Each structure stands twice: as structure tokens, then as C-alpha cells.
Amino acid sequence: MLNLVLFGPPGAGKGTQSQKLIDKYQLVHLSTGDILRAEIAAGTELGLEAKKLMDQGVLVPDEVVIGMISNKLDANSNAKGFIxxxxxxxxxxxxxxxxxxxxxxxxxxxxIALEVENEELKKRLLLRGKDSGRADDQNPEVIQKRIDEYNNKTAPVANYYQGQDKFTGVYGIGVIDEIFSNICIVVDAY
Incomplete structure (x- = not known):
């Protein structure tokens, strides 16, 4: 089973590249952001709490996210793999x-970590915010807080996977298909 972690700061292109990986390798997409946004759209108690935290740029509690992932894994037990x-x-x-x-x-x-400089991330997120209507992509202060949150809490995860010899960085600026080709070289080596 092919199980990939697609990694990178907000706005690095994870959503774009994950869809291409899903199509090519027939993986099931596990996006905690999408799962949480679906809960928000449904107006569930979890969704309302998650929205409040997400709008502030704060992470949702681990036990909630792990529970959602476990349910998704069980619901797709015959999958070729997950992203x-x-x-x-x-x-x-x-x-x-x-x-x-x-x-x-x-x-x-x-x-696989998509590596993109902070200024490019800010530009991408503000542009996405104009199209998506997502409040967390429209406010420069919230965007900066999300990037800081990533740098302070999330980037150390790369060290965790480096310790298992499972980490590869891929430059995330340029033509989408070229970035995807570079990702596929990494995936095909697994």
C-alpha cells in the first residue's frame, strides 16, 4: 500500500499536487482541511468549533483529527493507498x-515536502482568498499566523520523517506539471 504525506506550508500547492497524485496512483485523498470544511458546511458541532479555530489560524485538537482519519481509513479499506x-x-x-x-x-x-518561500505563500493565499471566499486566506495577519504556526509546530515533523529516512523535499515554485514530474520521480522510488 502506498501511503504518502504531502507536506508544506499553507499555499504551497498541496491541494493541486495531491489531486494529480490521486489521479495517477489511484490513492484516496485524506485532507483534514477538506474534512473539517465539510463539517463546517454541514453545521455540525465539530464544524462550528473547527471554524472558530481555523479562522484564528489555530490547529484543531489531535484526537479529533486522528479519529476522523481512522474513520476514513476504515471506510476505504480496499484502497491502493492514501495521500x-x-x-x-x-x-x-x-x-x-x-x-x-x-x-x-x-x-x-x-x-514529500513542497518547499516555497514565505513571500510567495502570502501572495498565493491572498489570491486564493479572493476566489475561494475562505476567511483564513483573506486576512494578511491570519495568513502570517498560519505560516508562523507551520514554521514553529509543523516543520519539525520533517525531522521526524528524516529520522525514518522517509523525507524528500521538492521545490514548489514553477510550472505545476514540472513540479508534479519531480514528485513522481520520488514516489516511483518507493
Missing amino acids: FDGFPRTVAQAEALDQLLTSKNTAISGM
């Missing part, structure tokens, strides 16, 4: 994900 988009975001989440996958007789194959 984890935007998760794990902390070392604690990475450890919890490893434990969850081990309990389901699988593991992370590798982590």
Missing part, C-alpha cells in the same frame, strides 16, 4: 498516525 494532505502537522500527530497505521497493518511510505 495525507495537511496532516500530520506536529510530531505528536506523526507518532499517532504511525500507531494508527500500524494497528491497520500499514505504514507511511514517504513524506
